[in-house]
Amino acid sequence: xxxxxxxxxxxxxxxxxxxxxxxxxxxxxxxxxxxxxxxxxxxxxxxxxxxxxxxxxxxxxxxxxxxxxxxxxxxxxxxxxxxxxxxxxxxxxxxxxxxxxxxxxxxxxxxxxxxxxxxxxxxxxxxxxxxxxxxxxxxxxxxxxxxxxxxxxxxxxxxxxxxxxxxxxxxxxxxxxxxxxxxxxxxxxxxxxxxxxxxxxxxxxxxxxxxxxxxxxxxxxxxxxxxxxxxxxxxxxxxxxxxxxxxxxxxxxxxxxxxxxxxxxxxxxxxxxxxxxxxxxxxxxxxxxxxxxxxxxxxxxxxxxxxxxxxxxxxxxxxxxxxxxxxxxxxxxxxxxxxxxxxxxxxxxxxxxxxxxxxxxxxxxxxxxxxxxxxxxxxxxxxxxxxxxxxxxxxxxxxxxxxxxxxxxxxxxxxxxxxxxxxxxxxxxxxxxxxxxxxxxxxxxxxxxxxxxxxxxxxxxxxxxxxxxxxxxxxxxxxxxxxxxxxxxxxxxxxxxxxxxxxxxxxxxxxxxxxxxxxxxxxxxxxxxxxxxxxxxxxxxxxxxxxxxxxxxxxxxxxxxxxxxxxxxxxxxxxxxxxxxxxxxxxxxxxxxxxxxxxxxxxxxxxxxxxxxxxxxxxxxxxxxxxxxxxxxxxxxxxxxxxxxxxxxxxxxxxxxxxxxxxxxxxxxxxxxxxxxxxxxxxxxxxxxxxxxxxxxxxxxxxxxxxxxxxxxxxxxxxxxxxxxxxxxxxxxxxxxxxxxxxxxxxxxxxxxxxxxxxxxxxxxxxxxxxxxxxxxxxxxxxxxxxxxxxxxxxxxxxxxxxxxxxxxxxxxxxxxxxxxxxxxxxxxxxxxxxxxxxxxxxxxxxxxxxxxxxxxxxxxxxxxxxxxxxxxxxxxxxxxxxxxxxxxxxxxxxxxxx
Numbered sequence: 053x054x055x056x057x058x059x060x061x062x063x064x065x066x067x068x069x070x071x072x073x074x075x076x077x078x079x080x081x082x083x084x085x086x087x088x089x090x091x092x093x094x095x096x097x098x099x100x101x102x103x104x105x106x107x108x109x110x111x112x113x114x115x116x117x118x119x120x121x122x123x124x125x126x127x128x129x130x131x132x133x134x135x136x137x138x139x140x141x142x143x144x145x146x147x148x149x150x151x152x153x154x155x156x157x158x159x160x161x162x163x164x165x166x167x168x169x170x171x172x173x174x175x176x177x178x179x180x181x182x183x184x185x186x187x188x189x190x191x192x193x194x195x196x197x198x199x200x201x202x203x204x205x206x207x208x209x210x211x212x213x214x215x216x217x218x219x220x221x222x223x224x225x226x227x228x229x230x231x232x233x234x235x236x237x238x239x240x241x242x243x244x245x246x247x248x249x250x251x252x253x254x255x256x257x258x259x260x261x262x263x264x265x266x267x268x269x270x271x272x273x274x275x276x277x278x279x280x281x282x283x284x285x286x287x288x289x290x291x292x293x294x295x296x297x298x299x300x301x302x303x304x305x306x307x308x309x310x311x312x313x314x315x316x317x318x319x320x321x322x323x324x325x326x327x328x329x330x331x332x333x334x335x336x337x338x339x340x341x342x343x344x345x346x347x348x349x350x351x352x353x354x355x356x357x358x359x360x361x362x363x364x365x366x367x368x369x370x371x372x373x374x375x376x377x378x379x380x381x382x383x384x385x386x387x388x389x390x391x392x393x394x395x396x397x398x399x400x401x402x403x404x405x406x407x408x409x410x411x412x413x414x415x416x417x418x419x420x421x422x423x424x425x426x427x428x429x430x431x432x433x434x435x436x437x438x439x440x441x442x443x444x445x446x447x448x449x450x451x452x453x454x455x456x457x458x459x460x461x462x463x464x465x466x467x468x469x470x471x472x473x474x475x476x477x478x479x480x481x482x483x484x485x486x487x488x489x490x491x492x493x494x495x496x497x498x499x500x501x502x503x504x505x506x507x508x509x510x511x512x513x514x515x516x517x518x519x520x521x522x523x524x525x526x527x528x529x530x531x532x533x534x535x536x537x538x539x540x541x542x543x544x545x546x547x548x549x550x551x552x553x554x555x556x557x558x559x560x561x562x563x564x565x566x567x568x569x570x571x572x573x574x575x576x577x578x579x580x581x582x583x584x585x586x587x588x589x590x591x592x593x594x595x596x597x598x599x600x601x602x603x604x605x606x607x608x609x610x611x612x613x614x615x616x617x618x619x620x621x622x623x624x625x626x627x628x629x630x631x632x633x634x635x636x637x638x639x640x641x642x643x644x645x646x647x648x649x650x651x652x653x654x655x656x657x658x659x660x661x662x663x664x665x666x667x668x669x670x671x672x673x674x675x676x677x678x679x680x681x682x683x684x685x686x687x688x689x690x691x692x693x694x695x696x697x698x699x700x701x702x703x704x705x706x707x708x709x710x711x712x713x714x715x716x717x718x719x720x721x722x723x724x725x726x727x728x729x730x731x732x733x734x735x736x737x738x739x740x741x742x743x744x745x746x747x748x749x750x751x752x753x754x755x756x757x758x759x760x761x762x763x764x765x766x767x768x769x770x771x772x773x774x775x776x777x778x779x780x781x782x783x784x785x786x787x788x789x790x791x792x793x794x795x796x797x798x799x800x801x802x803x804x805x806x807x808x809x810x811x812x813x814x815x816x817x818x819x820x821x822x823x824x825x826x827x828x829x830x831x832x833x834x835x836x837x838x839x840x841x842x843x844x845x846x847x848x849x850x851x852x853x854x855x856x857x858x859x860x861x862x863x864x865x866x867x868x869x870x871x872x873x874x875x876x877x878x879x880x881x882x883x884x885x886x887x888x889x890x891x892x893x894x895x896x897x898x899x900x901x902x903x904x905x906x907x908x909x910x911x912x913x914x915x916x917x918x919x920x921x922x923x924x925x926x927x928x929x930x931x932x933x934x935x936x937x938x939x940x941x942x943x944x945x946x947x948x949x950x951x
Contacts, residue, residue, distance in 0.1 A: 105135035114145040141172035270452040313451035328502020331434035356407035402433035414446040457499035523659030558632025630656035636671035874916035895935040
C-alpha cells in the first residue's frame with residue numbers, strides 16, 4: 053500500500069492530466085475489494101471521455117466516484133455543479149470525490165450546500181476521500197482480506213512492477229504548467245486568506261467571503277482643491293479617481309481579454325492602492341480567471357521572495373525548484389520553461405512591488421521589463437499607492453488601475469453577511485452598530501477590505517464599542533489576537549509580558565522600516581538584535597513565533613542556513629513601529645517625514661489614544677510652517693498636513709489653510725521672442741518692466757512658451773546673427789563650431805559642450821553668455837539634438853548662467869538669460885533621471901541666492917533659483933539637508949568638469 057501511495061502522490065504532484073484516467077483503472081479493483089462494490093469506469097462504458105461529474109460507478113449500489121488530483125474547493129464545487137446539472141443524483145444516491153493527493157483539512161459546507169440545495173446528501177468529511185481513508189479501512193481487515201488487497205497492489209506495484217504504461221509514458225512528457233501553476237496559486241491563496249483566522253481554527257476559502265471589487269483607471273495623480281471639504285463620513289472620496297469605474301467582469305473582458313488599454317493593450321497592468329485595498333485578492337481573481345476562461349498560464353511571484361534578484365534568475369531557480377518539487381533544476385526543466393515563456397500565453401503575476409528588498413524597486417522592474425525574454429509575456433503587478441507615486445512614473449508603459457473601495461452599505465453588508473453566514477445574530481448586530489450616530493468615520497474606514505476583515509473577526513470574538521481611528525481598530529485587533537492565543541504558549545502571558553513584547557516588536561519594526569532594503573523580510577540575525585535567540589524558550593523571539601506575530605517565510609538567498617521572518621502582515625509592522633515612537637520629534641530628527649514608507653506609521657501614531665492632543669497639534673504646526681532647508685520642503689509638509697487633517701479621525705479641529713494658487717489668464721500676445729532675446733529693447737526702465745510683464749502674461753496664457761512656434765524667419769535671423777558675429781570675433785567663431793558639433797554629435801559620449809564652452813563662458817562676456825544660453829536652450833528644447841552626457845554638461849554650465857552678476861545694468865536680455873536658463877534647467881531636471889550628484893550640485897551652487905537676504909537685492913535671480921531648486925526635492929531629504937548645510941561656497945566661479 054505504501055508503494056501505491058508514494059507513486060500516486062509523486063505523479064499527482066507533477067499534475068499529469070493522464071494520471072486521473074490511469075488511476076481510475078487502478079482504483080476499480082482496489083475499491084471493489086475494500087468496499088464490496090462493483091465499480092466500472094463509466095467513461096469507457098458509455099463511450100464518453102469525460103462523463104459529467106463522475107468517473108466510476110456502481111449502478112446497482114447507487115455509488116458514483118469522481119477521481120481527481122486537484123484537492124481545492126474550486127474542484128469540489130465544479131464536480132458538484134456538474135453532478136447536479138446533469139441530474140446524476142437521480143441515478144446515484146451517493147457521490148464520493150477521491151483525491152489522488154492529500155485532501156484539504158476542511159471544505160466550506162456553506163459553499164457546498166449552496167450548490168446542492170438539499171437535492172442529495174453530501175458531507176465533505178465523509179464523502180471527500182484520499183488514500184488515508186483506504187488505509188484506515190484496510191488496517192481493520194482480517195488477514196485473508198488484507199492479503200487480497202495486497203495481491204491487488206502487488207499486481208501493479210509489487211517487485212519490479214512499475215506504473216501502467218499510460219502513467220509511465222506520462223513521466224517522459226513535459227510538465228503540465230497550467231496545473232502546476234494552479235497548485236502554486238492555491239498555496240499562496242491559503243497563506244493570504246487564512247493568516248488572520250487560522251490561529252483560532254477558523255478558516256475561510258477565498259470564494260466564501262469574496263465580494264468583487266470594481267476598478268478605476270488612473271489618469272494622473274488626483275488633484276484636490278482646498279475647498280473640497282469632504283466630511284469625515286465621505287473621506288474615502290479623497291482617494292477616488294474622477295473617471296468612470298470599471299466592473300470586475302468588464303475589466304476581465306475588455307482589458308485582459310480584448311486588450312483595450314491605452315498604453316499596453318492589456319499586456320502591462322499595474323494595480324495600485326493603499327494598504328489592505330484588496331490588491332492581492334484582485335490579483336488572485338485574475339489568476340483564477342486566466343485558468344478558467346483562457347488557455348493562459350499564470351505564474352504567481354511574491355516579490356518579497358524575489359528580493360534583490362532579477363526576475364529571470366528567480367524564475368529559473370527558486371520558482372522552478374518549487375514548481376517541480378526538486379532540489380536540483382535540470383537544464384531540460386529550464387529549457388521547457390523557456391519554451392513556455394515564448395508561447396505568448398504566460399502571465400507573470402507580480403505581487404507586492406512595495407515589499408521588495410531594494411530601495412528602487414519600480415526602477416528595477418522597469419529595467420527588466422525591457423529584457424527580451426519578457427517580450428511575449430503579459431505582466432500584472434500590485435504596488436502600494438505611496439510607493440508607486442514615489443517612483444516618478446518609472447513604469448510609464450503600464451496601464452494603471454486602482455481598486456475601488458467597498459460601497460457602503462451594499463458591499464460592506466454583503467461581506468458581513470458572508471462572514472457571519474452561520475451567525476445571523478452577530479451579523480445583524482454589527483450592521484446595527486455601524487449605523488449608530490457618531491460612527492460615520494468607522495463606516496467610511498471599513499470600506500477598505502483589510503480593515504473590514506479585522507473588524508469582522510474582532511467583532512466575532514469580542515462584541516463591544518467600535519473605535520474611531522485606524523490605530524484604535526488595530527489596537528482592538530491586537531488585543532483580540534492575544535486572547536485567541538491564550539493557552540497556546542507554554543507560559544502564562546501576563547500584561548507586563550505583553551507590553552514588553554509589544555515594545556520589542558515596535559523597536560524591531562521601527563528599525564526594519566528605517567532600512568534601505570529588506571523592510572518586510574527580516575533576517576534572523578537582525579531580529580535577534582531586538583528579541584534574542586529564536587530557540588531560547590525564554591526569549592521574546594520564541595514568544596513572538598509562538599503567538600504568530602512573526603513567521604518564518606524562507607531562508608536568506610546569500611546564506612541558506614539563515615532563516616528569514618516577517619510580521620504576519622506589513623500593516624501591523626507599521627502599527628508596532630508607531631507604538632514605539634514616544635513623541636513627534638523622532639520624525640524630524642530622523643528626517644523621515646518625507647519618506648513614503650513612514651507615512652502610514654505617522655498616521656497610526658496620530659491615532660494613538662495615549663498621545664495628548666496638544667502634541668498632535670504641535671506636530672501639525674511644524675508641518676504647516678516647515679522652514680528647514682530654506683523652506684523648499686514646505687509644500688510637501690503642508691500637503692501631508694492637509695492629508696492628515698482631511699482624515700478627520702484624530703479629534704483634531706483646525707482651521708483649514710487656503711493652499712490654492714490663483715493664476716490670472718493672460719491674453720495670447722504676439723511677440724518676437726527671438727528679437728527680444730537677441731537684440732533687446734529700449735533700456736528705458738518702464739519699457740523693461742513692461743516687456744517682462746508681457747512675457748509673463750504670454751507664459752501664463754499658453755502654459756509654456758512653445759519654441760516650435762518660432763517661424764523660419766526668426767530662426768534665419770538667429771543664424772544670420774551668429775554668422776555675422778563669428779566674422780568679427782574669434783570666440784564667437786568657436787561658438788559656431790560648438791553649434792555645429794551639437795547638431796551632428798547628438799549621441800556623443802564626449803563632453804563636447806564642456807570642452808568648447810568653458811573657454812567662452814566668462815561673466816565679463818555677457819553678450820556671449822546670453823547667446824550661448826539661447827542657442828543651447830533652442831537646440832535642446834526644439835529638437836533635443838544633444839546627447840545625455842552633453843545634456844549634463846549644459847545643465848552644469850547653465851547653473852553658472854544663472855549666477856552671472858551684473859549690478860551695473862539690468863537689461864531685458866540679462867533678465868531673459870536668467871529666466872531661460874532656469875526654465876531649461878527645470879525641464880531637464882524633470883524629464884531626465886539625473887544622478888543625485890547633479891541635483892546636489894544644483895542645491896549647493898544656487899542656495900546662496902534663495903535666502904531671504906538676497907530677496908531684496910536681486911528678486912529675479914532669487915525667484916528663478918528657487919524654482920530650479922524646488923525641482924531637486926526628489927532627493928532623499930537627508931541628502932538635500934546635507935547639501936543645503938554643506939560648507940561648499942556657492943559663489944565659487946570654478947565649476948568642476950568631472951562632477
